Amino acid sequence: MMGSKLKRIGWIGFILVITFAWIAAPVWAGKKDDVLNIAWEKELETLNLYYQTAREGVILGRHIFDRLIHRDPESGEYKGCLAKSFKWIDSVTMEFELREGITFHNGEKFDADDVVFTLNHMSNPENKVKVYQYVGWIKNAEKLGPYKVKINLKDPTPAAFEFLAGPVMIYPDEYYQKVGMKEFGVAPIGTGPYKVVKVTPGKEIVMKKNENYFKESPKGQPVIGTIRQRTIPEANTKMAELMTGGLDWIWHIPKDQAEKLAQMPNIDVVAAETMRVGFLYFLLDSPQVKTPFTDIRVRKAVAHAIDREAIVKNLVGGDSKVVHTTCYPKQFGCTEEGVTKYDYNPEKAKKLLAEAGYPNGLDVDLHAYRDRPYAEAVVNYLRDSGIRAKLQYMQYSALREIGRARKVPMAFWTWGSNSVYDISAFVGNWYKGTGDDVIRDPQVMEWLNKGDTSIDPAVRKENYKKALQKITEQAYTVPLFTWVANYAFSKELDFKAWPDEIPRFYMSKWK
Amino acid sequence: MIVYTLKRLGLAALVAITVSIISFMLIRLSGDPAIALAGENATSEQIEFIRIQYGFDRPLVIQYLDWAHRALQADFGESPYFQQPVTRIIGDRIGVTLKLGVMSLIFAVAVSIPMGVLASIRPNTWIDRIALSISVMGQAMPSFWFGLIMIIVLGVWLRLLPISGTDSFAHYIMPTIALGYYGIPAFMRLTRSGMLEVLSSDHIRTARAKGLRWGKVLFKHALRNAIIPVVALAAVQLGFMLGGSIVIESVFALHGIGYLAWESIGRRDLPVVQAIVLLLSMIFVALTLLSDIINAFLDPRIRVK
Numbered sequence: 026m027m028g029s030k031l032k033r034i035g036w037i038g039f040i041l042v043i044t045f046a047w048i049a050a051p052v053w054a055g056k057k058d059d060v061l062n063i064a065w066e067k068e069l070e071t072l073n074l075y076y077q078t079a080r081e082g083v084i085l086g087r088h089i090f091d092r093l094i095h096r097d098p099e100s101g102e103y104k105g106c107l108a109k110s111f112k113w114i115d116s117v118t119m120e121f122e123l124r125e126g127i128t129f130h131n132g133e134k135f136d137a138d139d140v141v142f143t144l145n146h147m148s149n150p151e152n153k154v155k156v157y158q159y160v161g162w163i164k165n166a167e168k169l170g171p172y173k174v175k176i177n178l179k180d181p182t183p184a185a186f187e188f189l190a191g192p193v194m195i196y197p198d199e200y201y202q203k204v205g206m207k208e209f210g211v212a213p214i215g216t217g218p219y220k221v222v223k224v225t226p227g228k229e230i231v232m233k234k235n236e237n238y239f240k241e242s243p244k245g246q247p248v249i250g251t252i253r254q255r256t257i258p259e260a261n262t263k264m265a266e267l268m269t270g271g272l273d274w275i276w277h278i279p280k281d282q283a284e285k286l287a288q289m290p291n292i293d294v295v296a297a298e299t300m301r302v303g304f305l306y307f308l309l310d311s312p313q314v315k316t317p318f319t320d321i322r323v324r325k326a327v328a329h330a331i332d333r334e335a336i337v338k339n340l341v342g343g344d345s346k347v348v349h350t351t352c353y354p355k356q357f358g359c360t361e362e363g364v365t366k367y368d369y370n371p372e373k374a375k376k377l378l379a380e381a382g383y384p385n386g387l388d389v390d391l392h393a394y395r396d397r398p399y400a401e402a403v404v405n406y407l408r409d410s411g412i413r414a415k416l417q418y419m420q421y422s423a424l425r426e427i428g429r430a431r432k433v434p435m436a437f438w439t440w441g442s443n444s445v446y447d448i449s450a451f452v453g454n455w456y457k458g459t460g461d462d463v464i465r466d467p468q469v470m471e472w473l474n475k476g477d478t479s480i481d482p483a484v485r486k487e488n489y490k491k492a493l494q495k496i497t498e499q500a501y502t503v504p505l506f507t508w509v510a511n512y513a514f515s516k517e518l519d520f521k522a523w524p525d526e527i528p529r530f531y532m533s534k535w536k
Numbered sequence: 537m538i539v540y541t542l543k544r545l546g547l548a549a550l551v552a553i554t555v556s557i558i559s560f561m562l563i564r565l566s567g568d569p570a571i572a573l574a575g576e577n578a579t580s581e582q583i584e585f586i587r588i589q590y591g592f593d594r595p596l597v598i599q600y601l602d603w604a605h606r607a608l609q610a611d612f613g614e615s616p617y618f619q620q621p622v623t624r625i626i627g628d629r630i631g632v633t634l635k636l637g638v639m640s641l642i643f644a645v646a647v648s649i650p651m652g653v654l655a656s657i658r659p660n661t662w663i664d665r666i667a668l669s670i671s672v673m674g675q676a677m678p679s680f681w682f683g684l685i686m687i688i689v690l691g692v693w694l695r696l697l698p699i700s701g702t703d704s705f706a707h708y709i710m711p712t713i714a715l716g717y718y719g720i721p722a723f724m725r726l727t728r729s730g731m732l733e734v735l736s737s738d739h740i741r742t743a744r745a746k747g748l749r750w751g752k753v754l755f756k757h758a759l760r761n762a763i764i765p766v767v768a769l770a771a772v773q774l775g776f777m778l779g780g781s782i783v784i785e786s787v788f789a790l791h792g793i794g795y796l797a798w799e800s801i802g803r804r805d806l807p808v809v810q811a812i813v814l815l816l817s818m819i820f821v822a823l824t825l826l827s828d829i830i831n832a833f834l835d836p837r838i839r840v841k
Contacts, residue, residue: 064789068799070617070618070619071618071619076619206619207619207620210618210619210620211620225628225791226618226620226625226628227618227625227791227796227799228628228629228791255700255701255789256789256791257700257789258786258789258795258799259786259787259789261684261687261787262684262687262699262700262787262788262789265687265688265691265692265699265700266699266700268692269691269692269695269699271698271699271700271701419802419803419804420799420802420803420804421803422617422803423802423803423804426804427804
């Protein structure tokens with residue numbers, strides 16, 4: 026009897042110990058452990074960043090990889106990064122002197138072979154990278170010496186420096202060829218200030234400070250020891266984690282929630298302007314689906330139906346501005362001069378619809394992939410004018426796929442230009458016949474081509490202006506407004522937000 | 537018993553085959569798989585090449601058999617989104633869902649059976665009423681809302697438990713309660729009604745007349761009989777919990793296969809959806825079969841019906 030009682034007590038004790046041991050298991054936490062915990066909603070498809078276009082991938086890319094040149098976010102000046110020096114030989118040739126003594130995270134030595142391989146491989150259409158507009162200008166790269174490289178361009182490309190300082194990351198040639206495109210996506214190796222030590226696809230990515238990061242880097246030296254990125258889909262959960270110290274940094278918080286978070290004593294909130302611009306994009310014709318937007322009057326009706334000022338004021342907030350062209354106002358070549366502007370005028374919208382043969386309005390789908398409240402606001406305005414839009418909300422990659430397959434009559438897109446301060450990074454993707462362009466107006470394509478390949482800034486501006494004028498006059502798209510990113514982070518974190526929407530944690534430190 | 541088991545097994549196999557046909561067809565619903573695989577800007581020759589290479593030109597029955605054969609070897613192809621084998625993606629995440637499902641079931645049973653017993657020995661008293669209210673609330677309250685309330689109270693105000701993730705056992709406590717709570721009403725009411733019926737039966741009166749202790753009568757003689765349907769229900773409930781954890785996984789950022797299925801639908805990652813549908817249905821079929829067999833084993837009347 027006594028024995029069985031003892032046994033019972035023993036069992037209870039055992040269960041209690043196990044329980045508490047589990048409960049007391051270490052949880053990664055902030056400043057104390059030098060671990061920066063960040064979270065966002067997006068599950069990244071791959072860390073092979075030439076094969077994805079999501080913003081979150083762009084951010085990680087700045088930490089894992091380096092580029093030949095670096096654009097200082099403060100001054101906008103181009104500085105040598107992996108390249109020691111760089112110069113134009115003529116309008117279609119560039120030469121780079123590379124730095125010596127840099128190694129990749131796996132110990133592989135960085136030299137001209139890595140640059141030549143990366144540029145030739147990624148710009149080869151057969152390798153089907155998802156960001157072709159940023160590498161398609163490269164004809165080929167040649168090795169001139171172990172640390173000397175020449176890039177031959179197909180045409181003069183004034184935005185080349187912007188591309189080389191942004192989306193064009195340098196990969197290790199030996200490692201990449203050994204593991205292949207897919208495996209690189211879960212085990213990426215770069216030269217950047219942080220190295221990836223753990224990837225659980227879609228769940229978390231852990232990066233450690235690169236102790237051997239080259240001292241001359243214009244990006245500076247990383248300070249924080251570990252960055253742990255988690256995917257947390259639910260906004261409320263993210264905020265609760267931030268409030269209790271489980272996370273140190275989150276972003277893209279709705280305006281009303283950001284205002285509440287700002288009242289917390291341990292949290293800083295920053296509302297920063299971004300380069301992202303939202304717009305409605307029409308399918309003019311397609312063998313796949315019926316689209317009412319073949320008729321310009323229907324497109325114009327949509328443009329007149331939406332009160333963009335009200336959405337900006339009440340929903341987006343911060344420094345968000347209404348735009349009348351599809352580009353970021355501070356990008357080179359972006360202008361609203363002479364473009365057709367569409368005011369909020371529901372009566373006019375109804376009249377245009379009636380003229381187009383829809384006196385009783387029409388039913389149509391609106392596809393969208395981010396910031397659902399904005400898309401819902403657009404849907405409501407459209408309904409007021411008789412355009413009974415049904416919201417089809419889906420993941421970015423899914424929308425991109427069916428959009429490119431010409432199956433989406435009207436989509437609410439946003440574009441951050443991959444943080445490139447040149448209009449070609451925006452309009453090049455949407456109107457130049459490649460990437461997501463389903464409009465393919467030959468005249469617009471010709472002007473854009475002239476703008477992209479001229480080295481005379483005046484000629485460039487003139488051609489972009491013509492293209493933007495035609496695009497707005499034809500109402501191929503309805504430009505909406507610029508985005509604002511609300512960042513919320515621990516007061517212990519020294520963090521600065523930049524308008525190019527790239528958080529640079531390698532510049533952050535603990536206070 | 538053997539005849540009964542074989543009959544049930546046959547039925548389960550039929551259900552399994554039907555479900556597998558449905559999930560096989562799922563990927564065909566999105567249109568021509570060859571076009572989807574070829575990607576954008578593919579020429580018609582490339583599409584035709586893929587059609588032949590992947591065998592999409594063969595009769596549907598042959599394609600199904602081939603697919604089922606590979607599925608049996610846990611080969612579901614590659615996810616076009618992650619560009620990784622589906623088996624690897626699901627393998628990374630199924631542990632979380634299984635752990636959550638089993639823990640939620642244990643929680644639900646551990647809470648609801650004592651509650652049901654208490655309610656049955658004091659029927660129509662305040663104890664009974666409280667037990668009933670708890671179970672009605674469990675049925676009425678949306679699980680995401682309950683989850684968020686717990687996050688606020690236990691995570692933010694009291695700081696007792698971690699809010700999201702799967703780093704430690706403590707991370708599972710809130711999701712377990714949120715998911716398990718959903719199962720409590722069914723168990724509680726089944727235990728209560730079963731106990732009420734058994735307690736009023738002759739053998740219990742005899743046992744008490746013999747002078748046995750009340751506790752012994754209650755647990756050894758009454759509960760053992762009343763619990764039979766609960767055991768069967770538990771198997772089915774586990775199936776529901778595995779499939780129904782989508783919302784809970786998303787609220788607590790658990791990254792199990794429920795959340796994966798939900799996200800995969802959004803990004804049209806059909807091979808993943810297909811594999812999860814098949815996997816969860818198979819688990820459900822197996823659990824139902826198990827519950828039938830347990831039932832028949834515990835209650836001989838079922839076998840001869």
